[in-house]
Every structure is written in structure tokens, then in C-alpha cells.
Amino acid sequence: MKIYNSLTRNIEEFIPNEPGKVSMYTCGPTVYHFAHIGNLRTYICEDVLEKILRFSGYDVKRVMNITDVGHLSSDADTGEDKMVKGAQREHKTVMEIAKFYTDAFFKDCEKLNIKMPDVVEPATNCISEFIHMIEVLLEKGFAYKAGENVYFDTSKLKEYYVFGNQNEDELMVGVRDDVSEDSNKRNKNDFVLWFTKSKFEDQALKWESPWGVGYPGWHIECSCISMKHLGDKMDIHCGGVDNMFPHHTNEIAQSEAYLGHKWCNYWFHVHHLNDETGKMSKSKGEFLTVSLLESKGYDPIVYRLFALQSHYRKPLTFSYETLDQTAATYKKLKNRIAAVKAEGDVDEAAVKEWHDKFAEAVGNDCNTAMGLTLLYDVLKSDLNGSTKLKVIEDYDYVLSLNLLKAEEAEDGDDELSAYVEGKIAERAQAKKDKDFARADAIRDELAAQGIIIEDTREGVKWKRA
Numbered sequence: 001m002k003i004y005n006s007l008t009r010n011i012e013e014f015i016p017n018e019p020g021k022v023s024m025y026t027c028g029p030t031v032y033h034f035a036h037i038g039n040l041r042t043y044i045c046e047d048v049l050e051k052i053l054r055f056s057g058y059d060v061k062r063v064m065n066i067t068d069v070g071h072l073s074s075d076a077d078t079g080e081d082k083m084v085k086g087a088q089r090e091h092k093t094v095m096e097i098a099k100f101y102t103d104a105f106f107k108d109c110e111k112l113n114i115k116m117p118d119v120v121e122p123a124t125n126c127i128s129e130f131i132h133m134i135e136v137l138l139e140k141g142f143a144y145k146a147g148e149n150v151y152f153d154t155s156k157l158k159e160y161y162v163f164g165n166q167n168e169d170e171l172m173v174g175v176r177d178d179v180s181e182d183s184n185k186r187n188k189n190d191f192v193l194w195f196t197k198s199k200f201e202d203q204a205l206k207w208e209s210p211w212g213v214g215y216p217g218w219h220i221e222c223s224c225i226s227m228k229h230l231g232d233k234m235d236i237h238c239g240g241v242d243n244m245f246p247h248h249t250n251e252i253a254q255s256e257a258y259l260g261h262k263w264c265n266y267w268f269h270v271h272h273l274n275d276e277t278g279k280m281s282k283s284k285g286e287f288l289t290v291s292l293l294e295s296k297g298y299d300p301i302v303y304r305l306f307a308l309q310s311h312y313r314k315p316l317t318f319s320y321e322t323l324d325q326t327a328a329t330y331k332k333l334k335n336r337i338a339a340v341k342a343e344g345d346v347d348e349a350a351v352k353e354w355h356d357k358f359a360e361a362v363g364n365d366c367n368t369a370m371g372l373t374l375l376y377d378v379l380k381s382d383l384n385g386s387t388k389l390k391v392i393e394d395y396d397y398v399l400s401l402n403l404l405k406a407e408e409a410e411d412g413d414d415e416l417s418a419y420v421e422g423k424i425a426e427r428a429q430a431k432k433d434k435d436f437a438r439a440d441a442i443r444d445e446l447a448a449q450g451i452i453i454e455d456t457r458e459g460v461k462w463k464r465a
């Protein structure tokens, strides 16, 4: 397995800390609004990375935070608190907003076949852990108090810009222009670990701390939550490319200052989805959500395919025209797969051979486009139908494109019913003729198309898997 590491700016052989096991952390959403499809591009690519690791035999533990406090509208500790702004917009409490948009996020993930991480932890669950880390950073001299806030002192580090050769302007991608200088900071890049004195007198969520009643800065949550669940050494940390600076740079600064050793070995960054006018955002233009795509008649899985067709390290531009092309590609692909009949015995050796080919293709820095090419190669191959379906099922673990699921029947989808009823009648006849092999083959053929049949006292019933 090879993976591009933003720390070294090289594609590297992936070597986990513990053989066979992977600890993986994903920066979760800030739950003040719906996720846009740009955010979800990042989560799709991270989901694919996790599944490729599992497909290749690793035992993965993946942790994700939910940012429900501390994320200001500029990543550089200025602007309004995103959660408070969301609550004001909707005349609700911050916790109501957090709950609503956390649920909405996971609903979107489900529609896109993004697996739920093993651990999901809201920042507001971990205040005591944040306070502990800040206390240690103060003791070790990496933090200071000023203007009643606690700051991390970046001048105490040998190297702060760990993501290397980018110039500062490039790194400022996560930071807004409208930053007003915070005069408490000793150095330009120092960042807030704990706010007690802030511009937001109306800050909704506050906690007791040794420095007064207040709330944590944004960066501390990812360091603490990942260490809480994954320990002091981590294999892979993921996020969108805008997280590289200042968020991930600050995470590394405080984590390694706290631990006194290297913390995370591989940094995985997904490039942005742009619209035709530039970077996608929640405040600009049409707010592109999964629900919006659905309301326009798109199956969310078409968007997943759209994301998988490109490489995660390249910017991707969204347009309805390209999405339409992807929808047509998806339909054709599904039809080709639906036409494969479950015939012959599964050739297990061939399944293993094609499994390994796929693992190598997608294991080369998440080359999902190459994985899709292999899927077409399987369809073109001279494997028998049952073997093809088995390989497709195997690939779909990573691709998660519902490749074997029968199309959702729309109201009055008589065609599907007629087809299934026909197959059920054929199976009943085969049973009558004592041709049980044929009867079983019909059941398997339907199962491969996502149709489950059950023999009940009232007769044969069927449903979608």
C-alpha cells in the first residue's frame, strides 16, 4: 500500500506503527449547517482510504470528532463563533443546532455509503481532556496566558511550518482575509488554546477552568480526541487541504510539544471541490447539499461515483453537466452488471487474483479511477457469471456504489415486479420438476441483483436487500 504523505511530500510505502493495525483520525464536521458536497468529497475520499486499508487486510480503528464548540469563522481565531452564528440564525440553542446538523451529516453519509467511523466524539464531551493538555503545555513552557486567554507559543518550536515548502500565502488558505490582529499574541501564528476573554459575551457554552470560565480553541479538540482513543502514536490523520494550515499545523505543534515525541506518521489531505466560480462555500451561491441533488432527481451514489472518478489530490470542479454524464455512466454500468447471470461455479482462485489486482491498483495512493477501470475489465473478462458477480461484490466493498443492488422501484414499477414474479414462478416450476439446483440458482441470481425471496406459509414473498 502506498500513500502520499503531506509531511514529506512524497508517495511512501505505508508502514503502520503496529503490524496489521491502523489508527486513523478524521477531522469531523463543524455542525452549524448542512455539509456541502465539497465537505462530503473529503469524507468520501477518507471513507475510500479506510475501506482500501480494510480490503488490504488491515484492522482499522477510525476516530472522528464533531466540532460543536470553538470553531470561529476564520480558522485563525477571529471572527464569530460558527456554532453561535448558526444558533442565532435559526433561533435555537447551540446544542439543538449541533444535534440537528450532526444527525443531518450522518444521514448524508449514509446516502453516500460512507461508513460510520468506529468512534465519533463531540468536542463538548472532552472538556476535561482539553484542560489537562493545556495545563501540561503551560507547565512545559509551550503556552502562556495573556488577556485572560491561553495561547500556544509557536516560537518555542524548532519547526512550526511542518508542511514544508509552501509559502505562507499558500498556507493561509484556511484563514480569512478579514482577520483583525489579536494584540495578546506574542507571535503572529500563536493560537488560542482556551478563551475566557473574548469578543463574544454571548458565547453560549462555557466551562469552568483553572483560567476562568470559558471555552476551548478549535485545534486542541482534534489532538485530545485522537489521543484519547488512539493513543500517543497515530498512523494516519486526514482532512481537507484547507485544514493543513493552520489547523493541522497547530495540532502537530501542540501534540508533539505535549508528548515530547513524533505523533502522527502520515497526513492525508483531500483537495477541494470547486464550483465554476471557485471554492465551494456554505455562504456563497447555490448551497450544494445532498438533499438539493436528490430534489433535482439525482441518486446520491452518482455523486459518490463523480468523486471516485477523479484523484483525491486534484482539485475537482462541480457542474451539473458533468454530474449528468456521471449519472448516465452509472446507469449503463448498473445495466451491464444487471445483465450478468449467476451462472457456473464461483472460481475462488480467480476471485483472489482479481482481488489482489484491485488492492494493488487502489492501494497505489487511492487510485480509485484505476479501480473503476478494473471493474470494467472484470465485466469484459471471460470469467463466468457467478465469478464476475463475486468479484464485483468484492470491489463494491471499497467503491460502495450499490453495484449489485437492484434499482429502486419507483411507484408503479411494474416492470421489476413482473420480472421478479416471473422468476418466482420459474423457481416454483423447477421445484415441482425436482430440479433443485435450478431453483437455487434462480434464488441466487435474484440475490445477486439485490432481491431477497423468502418461502413463507402464505407463499413466496420478495423484498429488496
Ligand code: AMP
Pocket (backbone or CB within 6 Å): 027, 028, 029, 030, 031, 037, 038, 039, 040, 041, 042, 067, 239, 240, 241, 242, 243, 270, 271, 272, 273, 274, 279, 280, 281
Ligand atoms: P468543516 O465542516 O468546515 O469543519 O469542514 C469539514 C471538512 O470538509 C474539512 O475536512 C474540510 O477541510 C473539508 N472541506 C471544506 N471545504 C471543502 C471543499 N470545498 N472541498 C472539499 N473539502 C472541503
Ligand code: ZN
Pocket (backbone or CB within 6 Å): 026, 027, 028, 222, 247
Ligand atoms: Zn481537526
